[in-house]
Amino acid sequence: MTNDITRRSLIATGTGAAFIAAMPRSALALNDASARALVDKVVGEINRVIASGKSLGQMIGDFEGIFRRYADVDLIARSTLGADANRASAAQIAAYTDAFRGYIARKYGKRFKEFQGGQIEVLRVSAVKSWHEVQARVNLRGEAPFDVRFLVSDRSGRDLFFDLLIEGISLRLSERTEIGSMLDRRQGNIDAMTADLRRAG
Structure with missing residues (x-):
């Protein structure tokens, strides 16, 4: 396993600065302890899946469940569609969100499988404007550890992570x-792109 695979292939290019600047600054009930508690759950479940010895297909199913429980999937999916979300119908958004959830589970589940023999460790949490950033470290056998950060908000009414940054690179x-x-x-055809997304990852 190379550093390129474990570090950079997890997330493509991009930065989180523009998205972070656009987040609303409302007062939230979320605090350091609850943000860390959420990420402790996420990391604990990811570590258990990594160590489970299950097949890749089973692991991907488990990762999709983790994403469904602990990520703000609606917000993440809509933001990845960008301005095109404004012209999509409610039915198209629902279909896209469902396809996106499976796509993310397949794409990142395959990458997390490469962590077998390693572990993710939660380190610290800090408040950043209207959300909290929880820093973790990925420890892999025979390689230098690297940084993973979960951005957590309760804007949906629940404590959920709305972005994942690996060495500063934003999933969203x-x-x-x-x-x-x-x-x-697909020349802007949302339905055709959604169908492609169901097979991607």
Whole structure:
């Protein structure tokens, strides 16, 4: 396993700065302890799946469940669709969100499988404007550890993570680029792109 696979292939190119600047600054009940508690659950479940010895298909199913329980999937999916979300119908958004959830589980589940023999460790949490950032470290056998950060908010009414940054690279922004490219290949046809997304990852 190379550093390129474990570090950079998890998330494509992009940064989180533009998205972070656009987050609302409302007062939230979320605090350091509850943000860390959420990420402790996420990390604990990911570590258990990594160590389970299950097949890749089973692991991907488990990762999709983790994403469904602990991520703000609606917000993440809509933001990756970008401005095109404004012209989509409610039915198209629902279908896209469902397809996106499976796509993310397949794409990142395959990458997390490469962590077998390693572990993710939660380190610290800090408040950032209207959300909390929880820093973790991925420890892999025979390689230098690297940084993973979960951005957590309760804007949906629950404590959920709305982005994942690996060495500063944002899942949301990088996937927005990927989805935009897929949509361009379909000449802006959201239904056709959604169908492609169900097979991608």
